[in-house]
Amino acid sequence: MQEALSPSSLASALNQLRERMGNSSDFIVREFADGPSAPPRMAVCYLTELVDQEQLSLLLDSLVAETRSDDDDAERIEADLRTRIRVGNVRRVHSSDEILAAVLAGEAAILSDGVAGAIAASVQGAPKRSIEEPSSQTVVRGPKEGFTEDLNVNLAQIRRRIRSPDLRVEERLVGRYTQTRVSAVYIEGIARPEVVEELRRRLDAIDIDSVLESGYIEEFIQDKSFTPFPTIQNTERPDTIAAHLLEGHVAVLVDGTPFALVLPVTFFKFFLSSEDYYQRYDIVSLVRIIRFISFFVSLLLPSLYVAITTFQQEMLPTTMLISLAAQREGVPLPALMEALLMELTFEVIREAGIRMPRVIGPAISIVGALVLGQAAVQAGLVSGAMVIIVSFTAIASFVIPSIAMSAAIRLVRFGLMFLAGTFGLFGILAGLVPLLVHMASLESFGVPYLMPVAPLRFRNFKDLVIRVPWRLMKSRPAVIGSRNPTRQADYRDKTGGR
């Protein structure tokens, strides 16, 4: 490999490393020498905050006990080191760049005089959050653990759920400065190889200085940027990821964030929750229908109200018309302005609710509910009916399980309100049709966004608006899980036609 190095080579290598790290105070170089005045023959480098102290002392113990062998053969020294080191994962690194990368990832680099390169031992032990209940996707029934910011913890949660050798994890580092670990997870034999290959291609093409959240990756690898609709799902629930993997989807986990990505996804996936498969199917079917109704309510209710009260009053029953007219008598604004104002107010309250410190919460709800709701109606600035419409719309938008989808609806809703205020029902249709056409044109990693409705895949209707009982879902969803279509044996056959 190389000839025996002069005694100065270790010192110079260490100096080089120190220099590259800019003599950072947390970069520790622990040197071992044979005697007080002898030059160091071995050194361990690490970043003090990234290593686990217990593992490190274990490592140091094993190194101190070492006595120098007489021969200077580099390979012998290395083999000797490898057998002595009492920590889990040990690997050989060659250049100083590699040594630094290992140190920055929390490994300890063991440099030895006379050996080119170093041995990296994993003694990582950076501080991490414990597993907690996911805050953005809660369930009544189902596992309560969520992902954390640590990729290894997250992968462990998936591996614990799918104990199959076919579960594949492919890791790469993205981000010139952050060197963030990004892992693609899929099940070999279920996921479509074209999707995995396409994902690899897109991930490899990313060249950015930093990746701090999976949102960075999502924006790079999604099919189309200029769309309000999410074409990649995100979740912080390991059970959701496991369920998707088993249906043939691919997951992307990013170190440093509890939000993992799922792809490819279709429009209808955003209305499903992992709990749908844990509760009884009939209840779930009802809930799903309610979700789809809520989708239309939160998308259309304010626009329909504006359109009908402004242009098509004749549609309303007479008694309702009179009551609405009486309410609107003192309102100075046209219905469109009234609706926009109220929607805007709600958006402000909602945004304030997210950012403000928890202790101020009650104050905002008092101001929001009493001042902006009741007082505004009493003062005659807005009609009571409008307050009802806007609040119902807001509540309906929270029924949709995916935050990304309900955000998309919020955006579209404002546009539709404008169209409704200017052209009535015709305007709403003129807004909805391009939206629908746009959705029909979207794809997520080659899967049409509106599948299974367009193109038709009748097999997938079993788990769309309604969910049939588990024993009837014998096959995986078409297209996405079509490589390995059979999900279960016939339950009735096995139980003797029960």
Next chain:
Amino acid sequence: MMERQTVTVSSLAIAFALFEVGSTTLFLIGAEANQDAWIAMSLAAAIGFVLLMLYMAIYRADPHRDLFALCRFYLGRWLGNAFGFSFAAYFAYEASRNLRDLAELTMLILLNRTPLFVLLTITVLVVANTARYGAKVLFYTCLVLLPMMAVSYLFLNIMFVSMNLIRFQNMLPVLENGWGPIWQAAVPRIVSFPFGQSVLFLVFFPLAKASFSRLRSAVYVSYAVIAVVLIFLNQVNILVLGTGIAKNSMVPLLESVQLIEFANVFERMDIFFVLVLFLGLGIKMAAFLIGATTGLHKVTGIGYKKCVPLIGGAVYALSFSSPNYVHHIWLGKVVTYWDPLFQIALPAILLIVIWARHSKKASVLKKSE
């Protein structure tokens, strides 16, 4: 088109059905035949089926080329381009008729005080935007819209029946004036509108990625179902309103819908129902627009996306050709007599030429053997 699109047979068949619905439900078809409109329509549907078989024969003879490519390949460059261009112009004109229908309908029912040109502009923008994406996306959109339209029409008829609005005596007497008026109504008027317009699908059949027999059976089934549905929907107007009102009403279906009223909540359902009519009109218009755009693209070689604004502008300009709705309707009746040229004559010539060329080639091959 940027890349060669492929569509599934199911989406093509459903788009075909919705295309046939199109603007048909807007009018009373076969008004000259009075209460026997259903006989006239059935007759026309049967003739339309023969035409569809003609188009299928063309498609079968060369399933890889669309209408414009066929013209060019079999009729030579000049004649083929002339044929192709006239087809494109015909499709564009049909689109412009739908555009005007839609805008006039909006003026009539929804927005009485909005200027016509504003409605025409919005509509042409929305539909041209759809055409920009090409046939595949339109067909996917049709798949999403099918359940909505089907449920609306079904609901409507359930209401008619349950509210006891159907009067079967309106259909009697059958054949009051013999076959004369029926024949006159059917040929060529009802044959060319709506049934003969399926000539447009010669542009779309080659997009399907399936065997000929599967496509053929899907399209035939789709045609049969939709023909029955259309005959039924058309006759419902007569059953509800009687021939007198149905003949003289501008949009008889909406007139019938207005009679539905229950629980003091569902009144003036025509306003919602006009939106369903819009969807049908829009699908048909978008299909024609895509056909015309594909034609211009194939004939001139200008990029597909660049052709969309050209055809869209032409359609927009053509939609102003009538000063008012009455003239527009009258013009429609006049133009109908030209339709057989595009729906029967040109396709027939094309098929004969294709067959002649094929048999010549076959005989040459035989000789060489």
